[in-house]
Amino acid sequence: MLDVITYNTSTIHFGPIEKSVFQDVLAKEFSGSKKVIITDEQIHDIWIEDLITNFEELSNAEIIQIPTGEVHKTLDICVQIWSALSEYEIGRGDLIINFGGGVITDLGGFVASLFKRGMKFINIPTTLLAQVDASIGGKTGVDLGPYKNQIGVFADAAHVFIDEKYIESLSENQIKSGFAEMLKHGLIADADYWARLKDFDPKDVTDRLLLIRHSVGLKRDVVERDHQESGLRKILNFGHTIGHGIEGYFLEQNKPLLHGYAVATGMKAEAFISKELGMLSESELQDIVETIDRIYPAPMLTPNDYKPIVQLMHNDKKNKGGVIQFSLLEGVGNCVFDQEVNDKLILEALKFIS
Ligand SMILES: NC(=O)c1ccc[n+]([C@@H]2O[C@H](COP(=O)([O-])OP(=O)(O)OC[C@H]3O[C@@H](n4cnc5c(N)ncnc54)[C@H](O)[C@@H]3O)[C@@H](O)[C@H]2O)c1
CATH class of the missing domain: 3.40.50.1970 (Rossmann fold)
Structure with a gap:
């Protein structure tokens, strides 16, 4: 093709x-x-x-x-x-x-x-x-x-x-790392794509180029409407607010995590926050958690790690007035941005994924 x-x-x-x-x-x-x-x-x-x-x-x-x-x-x-x-x-x-x-x-x-x-x-x-x-x-x-x-x-x-x-x-781990961003594309913008990917083996090469193209098309549709991330484009950051906090924290300790693994964990945590705020059902959260747990190992976080991770998140590019802003799921396949979340709920989310 x-x-x-x-x-x-x-x-x-x-x-x-x-x-x-x-x-x-x-x-x-x-x-x-x-x-x-x-x-x-x-x-x-x-x-x-x-x-x-x-x-x-x-x-x-x-x-x-x-x-x-x-x-x-x-x-x-x-x-x-x-x-x-x-x-x-x-x-x-x-x-x-x-x-x-x-x-x-x-x-x-x-x-x-x-x-x-x-x-x-x-x-x-x-x-x-x-x-x-x-x-x-x-x-x-x-x-x-x-x-x-x-x-x-x-x-x-x-x-x-x-x-x-x-x-x-590419190693299997690297393939899985990329697959996390594809899962994200489904979660934020295309429930059917999510349904197709969630039972998929990331190593399966059948239709791989078509799936890559589908992900690129979803990203293009967002980027074309908001290139400089003044609004809509922020949905592409779903999973990345906590994901980047975790990735940066492990990077600082000279134990780098694969980007997609950090994002997968971030998506679990941010789906939890979405559920706590009444935007995602319990069964949707369970579906997301089971899918991610099937593919990705959970990072070894202890309660001592939570505060430094939240501290790193306070430097996230989406923040406004010192409050951490999230892109969250309003149901699978739909994402909303500029959602303020307080540190207490972020700490609960970190506990949820540990
Ligand atoms: N600009 C964006 O919109 C955007 C979006 C998502 C992620 N990112 C960034 O992308 C980075 C992660 O990308 P990545 O996972 O590709 O990391 P990477 O570039 O470090 O590549 C991962 C590893 O795979 C190796 N590698 C690359 N191609 C290979 C191949 N064909 N065969 C064997 N080994 C190969 C590399 O040498 C490296 O060791 C992060 O810095 C993240 O912040 C940017």
Whole structure:
């Protein structure tokens, strides 16, 4: 299946990259431009040869590889990359290709959009998580210590190429991590999709590209209506308010959790809050909890962890006037944003998931 979705100035291509217009895009839209590939060490080892040998236009590309993992999604790494780009005499009309998971597409997009006041970039996401979520929608950025995505800008990739062949080399844990964002798409916007996914084995490859495309379509529909997150787009943060608190807390302790695992736990906690506020039925909560528990191990939280996690959440980007704002479920398939929740209920939610 070769297929595209467009929004704003971005085109998302689905299907085998060799059969896509990637080569034409490089040769025509970026003819005469220098090409720089930003990737991480692990993807470099597995996939860079394949990419470079398949596309003649990349034979002279500069390759910048960074160490693997969320701990390297930092400004320090950006500064190193900007220095390298300067050494390679990269200009604003040249092209950056982000080849990797969500860490690379977040960081690489941020690097590109600030260098020389902004360069064009292409994303080739190689994790399920980046394919269904991180590589599209224009959020780019880096962490600041334990604060997730604290520094960033909105900037869309000119093109995104989604090829499921990359998923073949992903570990089961990484596949499950990406699957969490797909579950989120169902919970916030499409009850039928949730019903289909909840009994699904994340490793099942049947219809995988169709499911990825469905998730991308759901995200596109939201992002197109509210690109800069002034309202509706906040629903995509369901599970992320508590999820980011937990992810940041474990990151700070040098015990990073996979993003999707933190989000899955966050969704359980935020579904609990939705139920406590009368927005979700007991049976819907049970359904969500059973589904998540079937796939994801619960993080080992003790009561001593709760307060520092809530403290981290007080720096969440959605907050207003010091009060933590949530996106919560009003029934499965429907999400509402700007919901104030007090610390007492958040602490109860953390107890619920422990
Ligand atoms: N911008 C957004 O809208 C958005 C949305 C969701 C998540 N995110 C961000 O995405 C990040 C998480 O993304 P991620 O889970 O892709 O993390 P990641 O980029 O760290 O990739 C996970 C691991 O998989 C490895 N890997 C990547 N592709 C591989 C492949 N094809 N085969 C084998 N190994 C491979 C990487 O080297 C890494 O070790 C977080 O920083 C999160 O904040 C951003």
